[in-house]
Amino acid sequence: MIPGSKHIWKKYAIAMIWLLVLLWPLLGIHADGTLTFSETWSVWIWIAGVLLGLLMLVLAHRSSTSRMVRAPVAIAMEKINRLGKVMPGKVWMVLIISVSLLFPFLTDRYAQDVAINVLVYVCLGLGLNIVVGLAGMLDLGYIAFYGVGAYTYALLSIHYQFSFWLSLPIAACFAAIAGCIIGYPTLRMRGDYLAIVTLGFGEIVRIILNNWMELTNGPNGILGINAPGLMLPQFSNGIGFEYIYLKKLHYLYYIVLLLCVFTVIAVHRLNFSRIGRAWEAIREDETVAELMGVNIFRLKLLAYAMGAVFGGLAGAFFAARMRFVSPESFTFIESAMVLAMVVLGGMGSIPGIILGAMALIVLPELFREVELYRMLAFGAAMTVMMLFRPKGLIPAKRVGTRSEEREG
Amino acid sequence: MSQLLLQKISVQFGGLLALSQVEFELGSGEIVGLIGPNGAGKTTVFNVITGVYRTSEGDVVLSGGSILGKRPYEIFDLGVARTFQNIRLFSNMTAVENAMVALHCRSRIGVIGSILRTRSQRKEERQIREKSREALAFMGLEKYSDTIAHNLPYGLQRRLEISRALASGPKILLLDEPAAGMNPSESMALMEDIARIADLGITILLVEHDMKVVMGVCRRLIVIDHGVKIAEGKPVEIRKNPMVIEAYLGQPAE
Numbered sequence: 242m243i244p245g246s247k248h249i250w251k252k253y254a255i256a257m258i259w260l261l262v263l264l265w266p267l268l269g270i271h272a273d274g275t276l277t278f279s280e281t282w283s284v285w286i287w288i289a290g291v292l293l294g295l296l297m298l299v300l301a302h303r304s305s306t307s308r309m310v311r312a313p314v315a316i317a318m319e320k321i322n323r324l325g326k327v328m329p330g331k332v333w334m335v336l337i338i339s340v341s342l343l344f345p346f347l348t349d350r351y352a353q354d355v356a357i358n359v360l361v362y363v364c365l366g367l368g369l370n371i372v373v374g375l376a377g378m379l380d381l382g383y384i385a386f387y388g389v390g391a392y393t394y395a396l397l398s399i400h401y402q403f404s405f406w407l408s409l410p411i412a413a414c415f416a417a418i419a420g421c422i423i424g425y426p427t428l429r430m431r432g433d434y435l436a437i438v439t440l441g442f443g444e445i446v447r448i449i450l451n452n453w454m455e456l457t458n459g460p461n462g463i464l465g466i467n468a469p470g471l472m473l474p475q476f477s478n479g480i481g482f483e484y485i486y487l488k489k490l491h492y493l494y495y496i497v498l499l500l501c502v503f504t505v506i507a508v509h510r511l512n513f514s515r516i517g518r519a520w521e522a523i524r525e526d527e528t529v530a531e532l533m534g535v536n537i538f539r540l541k542l543l544a545y546a547m548g549a550v551f552g553g554l555a556g557a558f559f560a561a562r563m564r565f566v567s568p569e570s571f572t573f574i575e576s577a578m579v580l581a582m583v584v585l586g587g588m589g590s591i592p593g594i595i596l597g598a599m600a601l602i603v604l605p606e607l608f609r610e611v612e613l614y615r616m617l618a619f620g621a622a623m624t625v626m627m628l629f630r631p632k633g634l635i636p637a638k639r640v641g642t643r644s645e646e647r648e649g
Numbered sequence: 650m651s652q653l654l655l656q657k658i659s660v661q662f663g664g665l666l667a668l669s670q671v672e673f674e675l676g677s678g679e680i681v682g683l684i685g686p687n688g689a690g691k692t693t694v695f696n697v698i699t700g701v702y703r704t705s706e707g708d709v710v711l712s713g714g715s716i717l718g719k720r721p722y723e724i725f726d727l728g729v730a731r732t733f734q735n736i737r738l739f740s741n742m743t744a745v746e747n748a749m750v751a752l753h754c755r756s757r758i759g760v761i762g763s764i765l766r767t768r769s770q771r772k773e774e775r776q777i778r779e780k781s782r783e784a785l786a787f788m789g790l791e792k793y794s795d796t797i798a799h800n801l802p803y804g805l806q807r808r809l810e811i812s813r814a815l816a817s818g819p820k821i822l823l824l825d826e827p828a829a830g831m832n833p834s835e836s837m838a839l840m841e842d843i844a845r846i847a848d849l850g851i852t853i854l855l856v857e858h859d860m861k862v863v864m865g866v867c868r869r870l871i872v873i874d875h876g877v878k879i880a881e882g883k884p885v886e887i888r889k890n891p892m893v894i895e896a897y898l899g900q901p902a903e
Contacts, residue, residue, distance in 0.1 A: 518753065525741060531720070532699055533817075
């Protein structure tokens with residue numbers, strides 16, 4: 242018995258013929274003019290076979306013949322859900338905190354390096370989330386603030402030997418000022434226009450970094466940035482203090498973890514304050530928000546500035562960790578990655594963005610196995626996720642709805 | 650003393666004169682109806698009062714001070730709240746949050762206070778929530794305070810819009826067709842609510858097509874047609890006014 246309608250099979254056949262027409266010239270015509278067919282056929286049969294299998298699965302799913310499979314899955318899911326209810330949130334918190342604290346002791350350098358990357362991007366994602374997820378303004382140039390933060394610390398460190406900790410607030414301030422400069426002219430814009438202008442500003446910052454030779458050393462970047470340091474008590478000859486640079490990877494991991502925890506708490510609290518509410522009102526309906534007493538210009542500017550602050554903090558850490566900055570780290574693709582994390586994870590949702598950052602950093606690492614097809618697999622994974630979870634991995638929950646959520 | 654005074658207001662969109670020399674006055678605690686055929690300029694009057702449109706002529710005076718040229722949020726802060734012809738709630742936020750947004754201008758804690766979650770921040774937040782719940786309760790929405798706005802049935806969304814406007818404690822409430830789409834029993838309840846709001850001492854300007862509602866609650870009516878005020882007076886007088894009848898029904902056949 243063949244499930245599904247004739248229509249679907251006809252579409253499948255047309256698609257496969259189309260694929261063959263596209264495939265053969267690419268694989269079968271060689272530079273020296275010879276024509277071959279064997280390679281084309283083998284690739285084509287593979288693709289057709291896999292797609293046939295997927296199609297059968299989808300059809301089975303639709304005609305609910307797969308109930309035999311689904312029933313036990315549903316039961317298992319329910320059990321997991323019940324377990325989730327038995328284990329209160331605090332248990333999860335303790336679990337997450339202890340795992341993240343013990344992480345450097347359980348893993349090798351490579352895993353720590355990836356983890357640091359994830360945490361930096363969590364900070365960036367949460368910062369961008371203020372602009373995109375809460376205030377609802379599409380920002381395609383967010384990485385500029387990361388760049389401003391990174392160069393601020395880099396320059397303060399090599400010219401004035403500022404310590405990392407002192408530079409953090411300064412980098413945040415500079416990024417916030419940059420946020421206001423970028424935000425001010427865009428206040429009256431909405432939607433697509435805003436996206437294009439922010440895209441332009443992101444590029445402007447990168448080009449300035451690239452061309453202002455005297456200040457930034459242009460494309461050569463800045464070398465010799467100090468690692469974060471700490472005054473540590475020293476007992477070897479009497480009691481004294483020694484300034485130690487924390488260059489080791491697990492120290493850096495703890496520093497960025499601290500930064501990340503601060504960002505999570507700050508963004509969470511801002512979200513659930515009168516300011517966060519006003520941002521969300523602007524996202525929902527800007528005109529009405531203004532008519533309901535929200536000073537939209539000031540709050541949009543504040544959203545840019547606050548988003549930039551967290552970008553700037555992450556940037557300062559980035560400079561301290563790499564001990565080298567160059568404009569190459571702040572290209573458009575980075576902005577797109579951060580935006581993808583926010584959208585993929587679920588706009589406005591903090592756990593979602595953390596998961597999104599993990600997914601977008603860890604997945605490409607996992608796909609290193611299939612080196613050549615890495616970006617392809619990555620793209621496919623993202624497409625599938627957006628198809629099945631268009632509101633993100635963990636969609637944001639509204640403030641007061643936790644108990645009554647089920648009726649929606 | 651007059652609460653709100655419109656002096657010779659004219660509004661021009663390109664070559665179109667949307668309002669021409671419109672003048673009226675609202676006394677404190679009054680319920681006044683603003684009626685007129687479709688496209689007469691009723692919503693334009695609202696947009697002028699709330700600062701959405703700029704006037705080309707005239708002045709708007711609120712409790713003695715001009716509010717002309719002020720931004721909409723400043724005018725709201727001064728005590729003019731409104732609802733909308735087509736419901737415009739913050740639809741992905743809960744009912745109580747919708748009302749809480751209206752209290753944004755009545756609260757002061759900034760970024761630092763919010764991040765540190767200071768004692769005064771928590772106190773202020775509690776007050777905002779309490780006041781918002783009171784506003785919801787006033788319109789009979791206390792059960793729905795944690796429901797997402799767009800999940801509310803239509804009639805309740807209309808009520809939520811009014812609660813949101815009331816939450817900030819306005820002096821003047823502008824209602825833009827609050828009974829639109831309501832069934833007779835719902836609009837009866839709405840009439841009672843409007844009377845209760847006026848009892849709080851809030852001045853109400855009501856734009857409405859449902860004449861039963863208008864005649865039922867308003868002490869005074871203002872009629873505009875093609876951007877010009879054509880009549881003003883008690884409902885009984887307006888009903889008999891030949892200009893008004895003409896505006897609504899056209900000229901009588903010879």
